[in-house]
Amino acid sequence: MSDFLLELSKNPTTRKLIKTVGLPVPMPPVLRRAKGPMEDRPLHDHQVIYGATSGGAMASACALTLARAGADPWIVGEDALRLPFVEPGEAFGRPPRMLELTEIPDRLRANALLFDATGFEDPDALHSLYEFFHPLISRLDAGARVVVMGRPAEAAATPRAAAAQAALEGFVRSLAKEIGRKGSTAQLVTVAPQAEPRVEPVLRFLLSRRSAFISGQPLHVDAKVTWPQALPTVRPLDGKVALVTGAARGIGAATAELLAAEGAHVVCLDRPQDDALASQVAQRVGGSVLLADVSDPEAPATIVRELVERHGGVDIVVHNAGITRDKTLARMKPDKWDSTIDINLQAVVRITEALLAGPLRDGGRIVLLSSIAGIAGNMGQTNYAASKAGIVGYTRTLAETVAERGIAVNAIAPGFIETRLTAAIPVMIREVARRLSNLGQGGLPRDVGDAITFLSTPGAAAITGRTLRVCGGALVGA
Amino acid sequence: MSDRKRRAVVIEGVRTPFVKAFSELLKMDTIALGDAAVSALLERTEIPRAEIDGIVWGGVILPGLAPNVAREIVLDLRLPARVEGHTVTRACASGLQAITSAVHAIERGDADVMIAGGSDSTSNAEIKLPQKVVHALAPLAFGKATPLDMLGVLGQLVPLTEVLPKMPKIAERTTGQVMGEAAEDMARRNEISREAQDEFAVRSHHRAAAAITSGRLRKEVAPVHTPDGRIVTADTLVRADTSVEALARLRPVFAKDGTLTAGNSSPLTDGAAAVLLMSEDKARALGMTPKAAFRSFSYIGVDPADQLLMGPALAMPKALERAGMTLADADLVDMHEAFAAQVLSVLKMLGSDAFARARLGRERAVGEIDPARLNVHGGSVAIGHPFGATGARMVTTMANELVDADKETALLGICAAGGLGAGAVMERVT
Numbered sequence: 001m002s003d004f005l006l007e008l009s010k011n012p013t014t015r016k017l018i019k020t021v022g023l024p025v026p027m028p029p030v031l032r033r034a035k036g037p038m039e040d041r042p043l044h045d046h047q048v049i050y051g052a053t054s055g056g057a058m059a060s061a062c063a064l065t066l067a068r069a070g071a072d073p074w075i076v077g078e079d080a081l082r083l084p085f086v087e088p089g090e091a092f093g094r095p096p097r098m099l100e101l102t103e104i105p106d107r108l109r110a111n112a113l114l115f116d117a118t119g120f121e122d123p124d125a126l127h128s129l130y131e132f133f134h135p136l137i138s139r140l141d142a143g144a145r146v147v148v149m150g151r152p153a154e155a156a157a158t159p160r161a162a163a164a165q166a167a168l169e170g171f172v173r174s175l176a177k178e179i180g181r182k183g184s185t186a187q188l189v190t191v192a193p194q195a196e197p198r199v200e201p202v203l204r205f206l207l208s209r210r211s212a213f214i215s216g217q218p219l220h221v222d223a224k225v226t227w228p229q230a231l232p233t234v235r236p237l238d239g240k241v242a243l244v245t246g247a248a249r250g251i252g253a254a255t256a257e258l259l260a261a262e263g264a265h266v267v268c269l270d271r272p273q274d275d276a277l278a279s280q281v282a283q284r285v286g287g288s289v290l291l292a293d294v295s296d297p298e299a300p301a302t303i304v305r306e307l308v309e310r311h312g313g314v315d316i317v318v319h320n321a322g323i324t325r326d327k328t329l330a331r332m333k334p335d336k337w338d339s340t341i342d343i344n345l346q347a348v349v350r351i352t353e354a355l356l357a358g359p360l361r362d363g364g365r366i367v368l369l370s371s372i373a374g375i376a377g378n379m380g381q382t383n384y385a386a387s388k389a390g391i392v393g394y395t396r397t398l399a400e401t402v403a404e405r406g407i408a409v410n411a412i413a414p415g416f417i418e419t420r421l422t423a424a425i426p427v428m429i430r431e432v433a434r435r436l437s438n439l440g441q442g443g444l445p446r447d448v449g450d451a452i453t454f455l456s457t458p459g460a461a462a463i464t465g466r467t468l469r470v471c472g473g474a475l476v477g478a
Numbered sequence: 479m480s481d482r483k484r485r486a487v488v489i490e491g492v493r494t495p496f497v498k499a500f501s502e503l504l505k506m507d508t509i510a511l512g513d514a515a516v517s518a519l520l521e522r523t524e525i526p527r528a529e530i531d532g533i534v535w536g537g538v539i540l541p542g543l544a545p546n547v548a549r550e551i552v553l554d555l556r557l558p559a560r561v562e563g564h565t566v567t568r569a570c571a572s573g574l575q576a577i578t579s580a581v582h583a584i585e586r587g588d589a590d591v592m593i594a595g596g597s598d599s600t601s602n603a604e605i606k607l608p609q610k611v612v613h614a615l616a617p618l619a620f621g622k623a624t625p626l627d628m629l630g631v632l633g634q635l636v637p638l639t640e641v642l643p644k645m646p647k648i649a650e651r652t653t654g655q656v657m658g659e660a661a662e663d664m665a666r667r668n669e670i671s672r673e674a675q676d677e678f679a680v681r682s683h684h685r686a687a688a689a690i691t692s693g694r695l696r697k698e699v700a701p702v703h704t705p706d707g708r709i710v711t712a713d714t715l716v717r718a719d720t721s722v723e724a725l726a727r728l729r730p731v732f733a734k735d736g737t738l739t740a741g742n743s744s745p746l747t748d749g750a751a752a753v754l755l756m757s758e759d760k761a762r763a764l765g766m767t768p769k770a771a772f773r774s775f776s777y778i779g780v781d782p783a784d785q786l787l788m789g790p791a792l793a794m795p796k797a798l799e800r801a802g803m804t805l806a807d808a809d810l811v812d813m814h815e816a817f818a819a820q821v822l823s824v825l826k827m828l829g830s831d832a833f834a835r836a837r838l839g840r841e842r843a844v845g846e847i848d849p850a851r852l853n854v855h856g857g858s859v860a861i862g863h864p865f866g867a868t869g870a871r872m873v874t875t876m877a878n879e880l881v882d883a884d885k886e887t888a889l890l891g892i893c894a895a896g897g898l899g900a901g902a903v904m905e906r907v908t
């Protein structure tokens with residue numbers, strides 16, 4: 001299961017040797033991941049370069065976000081751009097500094113580039129993207145973050161504005177491929193009008209190490225879900241109850257640990273035959289075990305009863321349990337089709353409906369597991385891809401119906417993650433799958449867990465009905 | 479709430495001269511320095527020894543074999559055996575903590591007369607053996623060691639690099655950052671210039687020098703007789719002749735392109751200070767004249783990885799609030815000067831509306847402090863900073879100043895390692 005190339009890459013001697021000899025081996029970057037629970041200042045002492053064009057709406061939200069998160073802001077552009085950064089800079093000791101792109105200090109290495117393109121109303125404006133990024137892209141530190149903020153192209157007032165806004169996605173996806181070799185990532189955040197202040201928790205996540213395996217993705221921030229009264233930066237899940245299905249191993253177990261580290265009481269659900277493993281996880285995270293087979297028609301009632309009686313309700317639901325039963329459609333037996341659709345999609349629907357009618361509290365969070373196979377399709381996975389694409393649609397529409405209860409519903413589509421599931425893939429195919437991404441490696445279960453944990457926090461009210469890919473920028477279905 | 483009748487009052491304070499570490503007071507450890515300060519206090523106040531209930535002592539570098547310095551002072555000075563002694567440690571706020579503890583004990587009625595203060599001898603810091611050596615030596619420390627045990631011990635002590643003792647340094651345990659580096663960081667982040675720091679330092683020196691020349695400081699400094707027969711009578715660190723030009727020539731010590739120098743930072747210092755406190759009733763019964771009392775104390779922590787020494791910017795407003803006052807009501811302000819950059823950073827925060835809104839939840843800034851009211855007789859940059867003694871030095875100076883200058887209130891602020899901040903409001907007792 002271990003990634004041989006990544007191991008070589010981690011060793012400075014072998015890394016240097018392979019580079020010097022000039023072996024045609026793609027050395028994957030060693031990703032810098034977060035350690036421990038969420039911090040008050042996830043960007044402590046990070047050098048963040050901020051640029052914008054006139055008409056941009058994000059400056060004050062960004063200024064506050066960066067100062068609170070502990071970043072040192074550098075401002076590119078007109079002097080007036082500095083103004084929104086002055087007050088937060090004074091309050092948190094992070095004064096803004098102007099940066100001339102013609103005379104960048106030699107020692108400056110940027111941990112992040114942040115560009116506000118919400119003012120783009122004409123393709124003419126795209127030139128400013130080139131002006132900002134061209135000189136700075138070589139100044140990125142390893143494991144840096146690029147975030148471009150724009151408006152949703154669908155909501156553009158004119159065809160010209162739509163062209164300019166839509167261009168951002170192509171730019172970001174391509175830039176992510178260029179900088180992935182150093183473990184850096186680029187994302188696009190589209191912000192609905194009036195939702196600008198909601199970008200703070202999203203930026204805290206995307207600019208931090210917790211988004212290490214997310215690359216080249218668009219995220220949409222809007223104001224559909226009721227905004228929570230408090231946004232604690234540390235232990236954001238204190239006092240919350242979280243249900244994680246399939247928690248005995250892999251992504252589920254990693255997620256249970258991360259949720260618990262943020263203060264949640266985690267109810268670890270898995271099949272009765274995985275009692276030993278599930279109990280171990282529950283014990284490690286100080287949570288509870290709930291043994292049930294999600295495909296059992298009685299399961300929704302059992303889960304509801306357990307959550308109500310033992311925990312008084314639930315705030316966070318992570319539908320992680322899932323199976324693969326791969327065969328080409330021509331050879332597939334009906335039971336393989338049925339069981340896959342049932343466990344991956346129908347059980348999710350049944351349980352969600354039961355929870356919504358009962359124990360799920362207002363202001364809750366639902367996170368569903370989709371897959372890039374569901375987005376791109378995969379040979380031999382008609383059943384699996386159908387179920388996972390179904391999740392994307394379910395997420396989108398369910399979100400609309402529960403938004404007024406303050407509940408956010410989102411899906412995660414993992415790419416190649418180093419788990420029991422992917423360890424079973426034949427060596428050659430596995431090796432190719434790993435490398436075919438911007439970051440040139442597979443992700444770890446905790447990468448998916450980090451994204452799930454973010455989508456479980458109060459601040460995730462900024463995002464709903466969306467599917468976020470945690471795939472390292474996989475080349476399939478991009 | 480303390481009832482007005484059981485108010486603890488400051489009668490008198492006295493300290494040893496503050497001298498540069500590894501110089502005149504080299505032969506006196508923190509206990510000996512404490513002995514000197516407390517015996518000078520006993521002499522000056524002529525407090526009947528039988529009246530003393532206890533000593534609370536503050537210290538940062540505590541002697542490993544006798545960490546309860548307070549009790550050692552009681553025993554060294556042959557005070558009545560029933561006089562209790564306990565030692566407190568709160569980094570550079572230890573001296574103020576000792577006074578806080580004594581005030582609380584008196585105001586609760588647990589004691590009538592207390593001596594509180596603190597001392598530190600950087601010159602006598604103990605060098606710690608690595609834990610590996612301690613564990614390896616265990617068989618020799620307990621019971622009779624066989625030759626085989628000894629061989630075993632030797633075997634565990636290789637490689638030698640792992641068992642060499644580590645030099646003590648003033649670094650944060652959690653971040654590893656040396657305090658000067660943290661202050662350097664604060665200077666950069668709060669945009670405090672080298673010139674502003676040097677000017678502040680020069681003012682501190684000039685004010686302390688003037689207080690020495692005028693005899694103002696003499697009443698709170700008592701001469702010390704050292705074991706090698708010398709008599710140290712005066713502070714040695716204050717430089718009357720320093721100037722902004724002279725300080726500008728010094729090189730930064732904590733960062734290559736930094737702004738902190740030996741001239742605008744407080745020096746490593748040996749010294750002790752002690753304060754006599756008692757209940758107001760007791761003072762009247764004993765015929766003693768109280769100088770001051772405390773309206774409030776405030777201690778608060780900040781993340782040491784952020785701005786390590788900004789604590790006073792939070793603690794001082796809290797102390798004012800508890801005393802029912804605003805900054806404008808404080809006639810005098812005394813701040814511990816760990817570094818000129820740290821004081822100037824805190825002043826900037828107190829004067830900032832933005833800081834008040836984001837960090838204190840108030841609409842308006844706490845306020846500007848008129849330099850004429852701030853550290854009127856200089857501060858730690860000039861006088862020196864024996865960690866545990868500074869709080870008691872500040873309380874002594876302010877108690878005297880309230881009386882001499884006929885003022886009503888004084889606000890104190892101290893920053894301390896670990897991201898701690900301390901504040902207190904003193905009032906004159908008439």
